Each structure stands twice: as C-alpha cells, then as structure tokens.
Amino acid sequence: xxxxxxxxxxxxxxxxxxxxxxxxxxxxxxxxxxxxxxxxxxxxxxxxxxxxxxxxxxxxxxxxxxxxxxxxxxxxxxxxxxxxxxxxxxxxxxxxxxxxxxxxxxxxxxxxxxxxxxxxxxxxxxxxxxxxxxxxxxxxxxxxxxxxxxxxxxxxxxxxxxxxxxx
Numbered sequence: 001x002x003x004x005x006x007x008x009x010x011x012x013x014x015x016x017x018x019x020x021x022x023x024x025x026x027x028x029x030x031x032x033x034x035x036x037x038x039x040x041x042x043x044x045x046x047x048x049x050x051x052x053x054x055x056x057x058x059x060x061x062x063x064x065x066x067x068x069x070x071x072x073x074x075x076x077x078x079x080x081x082x083x084x085x086x087x088x089x090x091x092x093x094x095x096x097x098x099x100x101x102x103x104x105x106x107x108x109x110x111x112x113x114x115x116x117x118x119x120x121x122x123x124x125x126x127x128x129x130x131x132x133x134x135x136x137x138x139x140x141x142x143x144x145x146x147x148x149x150x151x152x153x154x155x156x157x158x159x160x161x162x163x164x165x166x167x
Contacts, residue, residue: 030071037072037080042087046144049151069158077159084152091145104131 036048052065069077107127 029068033068033072034076037076037083042083042090043144045083046087046147046151050147053151053154066154066158069155070162072158074159074162077155077162080155081152081159084148084155087148088145088152091141091148101131101134104134 036045040048053062072080104127
C-alpha cells in the first residue's frame with residue numbers, strides 16, 4: 001500500500017510539473033501573439049497569421065489558434081482589428097495602382113504610334129514588362145487583402161464572443 005501512495009504522489013507531482021510547463025509555454029505563445037500584433041510590420045503580420053491559420057492543418061491546431069486569440073485582452077483584439085482594417089483599406093483595389101496603370105497604358109499607346117519599328121519593339125517590351133510587373137503586384141496585394149479580410153473577420157468574431165461572454 002505504501003508503494004501505491006508513493007507512486008500516486010510522484011504522478012501527481014509529475015502532472016503538476018507538466019501542467020506548469022504547459023502553462024508557461026501557453027503564456028509565451030500568448031506573449032508572442034501580442035508582440036506580433038503590436039510590433040510586426042504589415043507584411044510580417046500577414047505572413048504570420050497566414051501560417052498560423054493556413055488551410056490544411058489539423059482541426060486541433062486551428063482550434064488551438066482560435067482559442068489563443070480568444071485569450072487575448074480586449075485592447076489587443078481592438079488594436080488587431082484596427083490594424084487589419086487599415087491593411088484591408090490600404091490594399092483596396094480602387095485606392096491603389098489604378099492611377100498608375102492608366103498612364104502606363106496611355107504611354108504604351110503613344111509609344112506604338114510615334115516610335116520607329118525597332119524602337120517600337122523595345123518600347124512594347126518595356127511597356128508590356130512594366131504592365132506585367134504592376135499586375136503581378138496587384139495580384140499579390142489582392143491575395144494579401146484576402147488574408148487581411150479573413151483575419152479581420154476572425155478577430156471581429158473573437159471580440160464579439162468575448163463581449164457576449166462578459167454580458
């Protein structure tokens with residue numbers, strides 16, 4: 001009987017140590033999450049949350065990520081919502097690059113009409129390359145806007161749940 005009590009006591013101590021270590025790891029994860037929200041630049045912020053909430057992960061990983069968001073304080077959630085709203089607005093297609101694409105297209109037409117055939121070929125390549133370059137970044141911004149919008153919705157849902165729990 002003495003051995004069973006000793007063994008049970010050791011298991012209890014071991015489980016308390018494991019729980020303490022788990023709490024420390026979770027606390028560090030929460031601190032890292034707050035650090036990401038408050039200090040990372042927009043591109044780093046988007047890539048962090050894209051990796052954190054990447055599709056194709058196990059269900060438990062996604063649930064763990066969302067539960068860590070719900071453990072953030074309300075001020076941090078509000079700041080994250082403000083940041084993702086700002087990112088979403090800055091990447092809005094009607095506010096960005098459209099005023100650059102039209103002059104490039106006009107320059108392309110002017111080059112076609114005024115330059116000789118040899119220069120015309122290089123002008124077409126230059127203008128086509130430039131348009132491709134801007135369209136590439138428009139597509140990248142479109143994807144980033146999608147990530148920002150998804151995270152904005154996620155943070156708003158977490159905030160709404162927290163406020164509902166308080167009531």
